[in-house]
Amino acid sequence: xxxxxxxxxxxxxxxxxxxxxxxxxxxxxxxxxxxxxxxxxxxxxxxxxxxxxxxxxxxxxxxxxxxxxxxxxxxxxxxxxxxxxxxxxxxxxxxxxxxxxxxxxxxxxxxxxxxxxxxxxxxxxxxxxxxxxxxxxxxxxxxxxxxxxxxxxxxxxxxxxxxxxxxxxxxxxxxxxxxxxxxxxxxxxxxxxxxxxxxxxxxxxxxxxxxxxxxxxxxxxxxxxxxxxxxxxxxxxxxxxxxxxxxxxxxxxxxxxxxxxxxxxxxxxxxxxxxxxxxxxxxxxxxxxxxxxxxxxxxxxxxxxxxxxxxxxxxxxxxxxxxxxxxxx
Numbered sequence: 318x319x320x321x322x323x324x325x326x327x328x329x330x331x332x333x334x335x336x337x338x339x340x341x342x343x344x345x346x347x348x349x350x351x352x353x354x355x356x357x358x359x360x361x362x363x364x365x366x367x368x369x370x371x372x373x374x375x376x377x378x379x380x381x382x383x384x385x386x387x388x389x390x391x392x393x394x395x396x397x398x399x400x401x402x403x404x405x406x407x408x409x410x411x412x413x414x415x416x417x418x419x420x421x422x423x424x425x426x427x428x429x430x431x432x433x434x435x436x437x438x439x440x441x442x443x444x445x446x447x448x449x450x451x452x453x454x455x456x457x458x459x460x461x462x463x464x465x466x467x468x469x470x471x472x473x474x475x476x477x478x479x480x481x482x483x484x485x486x487x488x489x490x491x492x493x494x495x496x497x498x499x500x501x502x503x504x505x506x507x508x509x510x511x512x513x514x515x516x517x518x519x520x521x522x523x524x525x526x527x528x529x530x531x532x533x534x535x536x537x538x539x540x541x542x543x544x545x546x547x548x549x550x551x552x553x554x555x556x557x558x559x560x561x562x563x564x565x566x567x568x569x570x571x572x573x574x575x576x577x578x579x580x581x582x583x584x585x586x587x588x589x590x591x592x593x594x595x596x597x598x599x600x601x602x603x604x605x606x607x608x609x610x611x612x613x614x615x616x617x618x619x620x621x622x623x624x625x626x627x628x629x630x631x632x633x634x635x636x637x638x639x640x641x642x643x644x645x646x
Contacts, residue, residue, distance in 0.1 A: 321593035322372030329552025342382035391456035397483035400403030410476035423454035424552035429547035438506035515544035521555040553592035
């Protein structure tokens with residue numbers, strides 16, 4: 318989690334891994350052991366090395382210890398599920414909830430394909446409406462949770478919501494959230510044979526562009542003919558594509574993902590909200606941040622690891638690519 322700077326379903330309310338790490342103990346490439354900070358919640362002592370190592374994917378050093386912040390467990394929590402006529406309606410509802418400043422703990426979207434996969438795979442204990450669906454998680458005092466549910470219900474209705482259901486007990490809460498937990502596994506259950514693979518990837522955009530990019534990506538997925546669904550932590554503009562493909566369909570899947578990433582960058586978004594950069598997305602960084610920024614990252618990498626021993630050529634290239642290796646933008 319430190320390595321990829323990742324997050325999860327509570328990220329909208331509580332933030333990502335970057336917000337919760339106080340300090341790190343790291344072993345550098347030459348064997349030197351460093352501690353990035355002491356334990357107070359705030360410090361302006363020197364460069365923020367903690368954030369440098371979070372999301373560095375093992376390319377700058379090996380994290381051996383992490384000191385984390387804790388938060389108070391909420392007094393009360395609940396879950397609600399709202400279905401919509403279209404994926405754009407669902408995304409517009411999310412934008413309205415964010416603009417209203419309602420402090421929901423989590424906002425998760427699953428499109429109609431995902432909901433169909435969950436029903437077909439029978440990975441949960443109930444049948445779901447096979448339409449774009451938002452899963453809301455609420456935390457706080459009992460009265461605050463009730464107020465949040467009421468406000469979100471009105472906003473969902475104003476965004477052409479088809480249904481709105483909230484839990485009336487711990488078991489119902491678990492049941493309502495179960496579909497979100499099964500998103501990836503339900504697509505994997507749709508595999509046609511041992512040669513099928515599942516590709517998961519994500520992008521993030523400013524909240525104002527979320528309905529546009531989700532709508533365009535959904536249309537592209539439908540045209541591709543692949544079994545492909547959308548899900549993700551849309552409260553902070555982050556969403557995921559889950560695509561089922563085999564070797565003969567790999568080029569088509571790559572095309573869908575390339576266009577999704579390009580769209581995000583052109584909307585002032587990012588090529589990766591939380592899954593890290595790795596090998597596939599490293600060549601998109603220059604389009605998102607500029608070549609000079611990537612050069613600065615390269616200098617940082619070589620300062621910490623001059624012999625390039627650690628997780629070579631991940632995140633950024635330190636060697637020239639082979640001809641034709643980089644996709645056309």
